[in-house]
Amino acid sequence: MKFVDEARIWVEAGDGGSGCVSFRREKYIPKGGPDGGDGGDGGSVYLLADNNINTLVDFRYQRRHRAERGQNGMGRQCTGRGGQDLSVTVPVGTRVFDEETGELIGELLESGQRLLVAKGGFHGIGNARYKSSTNRTPRQSTPGTLGERRQLHLELILLADVGLLGFPNAGKSSFIRQVSSARPKVADYPFTTLYPNLGVVRVGRNRSFVVADIPGVIEGAADGAGLGIHFLKHLARTRLLLHLVDVAPLGSDEDPAEQIRKIEAELESFSDDLMDKERWLVLNKVDLLDAEEYEARRSAIVEHLDWQGPVHGISALSGAGTDVLVRDLMARLEQLKLGDDAGIVSSSGDSGGEESEWDMPGTPDSGEWHPLD
């Protein structure tokens, strides 16, 4: 199953500047010759692949991208200045199509790669260049040509950065709805989600990541129970996993700490790769508890599991605590990526190269939930 992020954008190269018609006018020089300069070339539009961009989400906010026009030529043989090129940054892996013809213009596969998508117009010629022995006062000039403009269709195959683990009904789909524009079905019965959903989470300009919502994992998933097994493999490429757990389950036998232990056991029997991934604890549905009760449950869970990693309390329903969680996730993903670029952490994590020390910006539970009262 492929998840594709798409965007439609307009690119407009700058027009060429027009040539100028002008004659030299100076005291004591009655018949100054033609001195109209050429225009400048229009700027072109390029797409530039950038490793630090993960999704095409920013193009929903800015669709039109134009390069500068060339300046017109001027008298005294002055040439117009060329328009500046425009580089539009896109994620590595973006495929670029011409929207009208469907033609594949190119693919950006490496960071730093540039692709010309709209060529700037050519400059017009000034009258100084039309001067000849038979025509000493040419009045011709040419206008610059138009810059190319076209509509592009961008496509990017998305890979999830963050995977959600949790029992059915933990609130995984609600979380994705809260933090992204994905709209998976949410309902109060187990196995509402039957196939994985991806959500793009936008944190700020050019800062975004992808979360995968998979069907609930239950005991025995690795051996085929429930739906989990088919989907655990979708988490293979993620960098980080969240244990999303209902801190206020209705049935008293559904102890949150036990649920997490069961999921950990499934991960372990499913693959070492998943066990090597960094995992955060996210206690969901804090809106159902008062602050004191929440605090008590949180400590009990952390103690029971001897949990060393970050712990966040959120309400996927009201959104409480989700901003902090999303911000911390983004910062951590950027940090992991920096490590990758510097060759510190293996990209797939399969050599067990994840750091064991938490090197988080802020304290591990900077995402702690505090009720307002």
Ligand SMILES: Nc1nc2c(ncn2[C@@H]2O[C@H](COP(=O)(O)OP(=O)(O)OP(=O)(O)O)[C@@H](O)[C@H]2O)c(=O)[nH]1
């Ligand atoms: N009070 C409260 N209810 C929540 C919260 N998050 C989710 N719920 C409810 O919990 C139920 C299950 O939510 P889902 O988001 O469908 O859970 P899921 O983990 O995706 O479930 P499956 O797809 O079945 O595995 C729904 O009735 C939600 O409205 C929360 O933060 N607070």
Ligand SMILES: [Mg+2]
């Ligand atoms: Mg769901």
